[in-house]
Amino acid sequence: MKITVWNEYVHEKNEESIRAIYPEGIHSCIAKFLTEAGYDVKTATLDMPEAGLTDEVLAETDVLFWWGHVAHGSVPDSVVDKVYNRVMEGMGLIVLHSGHASKIFSKLMGTPSDRLKWRESNDKEILWVIDQSHPIAQGIDEKFILEHEETYGEHFAIPQPDELVFVSWFSGGEVFRSGCTFKRGRGKIFYFRPGHESCPTYHDPNVQKVLKNAVEWAYTPPAKAYKYGWVAPTVKND
Ligand code: ZN
Numbered sequence: 001m002k003i004t005v006w007n008e009y010v011h012e013k014n015e016e017s018i019r020a021i022y023p024e025g026i027h028s029c030i031a032k033f034l035t036e037a038g039y040d041v042k043t044a045t046l047d048m049p050e051a052g053l054t055d056e057v058l059a060e061t062d063v064l065f066w067w068g069h070v071a072h073g074s075v076p077d078s079v080v081d082k083v084y085n086r087v088m089e090g091m092g093l094i095v096l097h098s099g100h101a102s103k104i105f106s107k108l109m110g111t112p113s114d115r116l117k118w119r120e121s122n123d124k125e126i127l128w129v130i131d132q133s134h135p136i137a138q139g140i141d142e143k144f145i146l147e148h149e150e151t152y153g154e155h156f157a158i159p160q161p162d163e164l165v166f167v168s169w170f171s172g173g174e175v176f177r178s179g180c181t182f183k184r185g186r187g188k189i190f191y192f193r194p195g196h197e198s199c200p201t202y203h204d205p206n207v208q209k210v211l212k213n214a215v216e217w218a219y220t221p222p223a224k225a226y227k228y229g230w231v232a233p234t235v236k237n238d
Pocket of ligand 1: 097098150195196197
């Protein structure tokens with residue numbers, strides 16, 4: 001299984017306080033714990049040619065991570081279309097935190113998925129496991145806590161998820177569907193809410209466990225492309 005971790009990589013370059021948490025970028029932090037778990041991991045960032053997602057890179061990617069926030073509009077539509085087509089073919093996609101507002105996630109959802117409530121007030125977040133039998137929740141207790149995170153609140157303008165794995169409670173009172181699965185074409189999509197850039201969330205062992213589980217869940221073995229269009233009769237009637 002080949003993994004690519006994509007990050008817009010803007011905050012970490014421009015803000016000292018963010019760089020202190022992720023010195024080599026959020027993508028490198030995620031790639032590091034996945035590599036240590038034995039996976040074949042590459043990273044790609046917006047400042048690379050074709051945003052780092054060339055045909056060659058995408059053809060070699062079984063599961064793609066997506067972290068974006070301030071630069072969604074700078075991702076070329078041609079790249080979004082290529083990622084979309086790879087998801088249809090069976091590439092897994094794990095959309096993180098503010099990636100909810102990315103072009104690719106909204107295109108796959110078919111809804112204005114950028115719409116939700118938010119507040120940067122370092123609230124405590126409790127992530128409750130809704131489906132303890134789900135592969136993505138294996139090894140996680142009935143809940144885990146992130147002492148400080150950005151708050152997201154419902155309503156979140158996504159379609160009804162295929163499966164709801166986590167719901168978050170925030171100390172300010174909001175709740176949010178934090179772990180949602182979707183299937184589009186042959187591709188499996190997992191949206192996972194935590195991961196605000198000014199919080200050390202991707203260093204958290206429970207978050208890392210969820211993302212490792214999500215990689216396994218999102219992987220679909222390669223298969224022949226579907227055939228579409230005109231076709232001769234399958235059964236010959238004399
Ligand atoms: Zn955020």
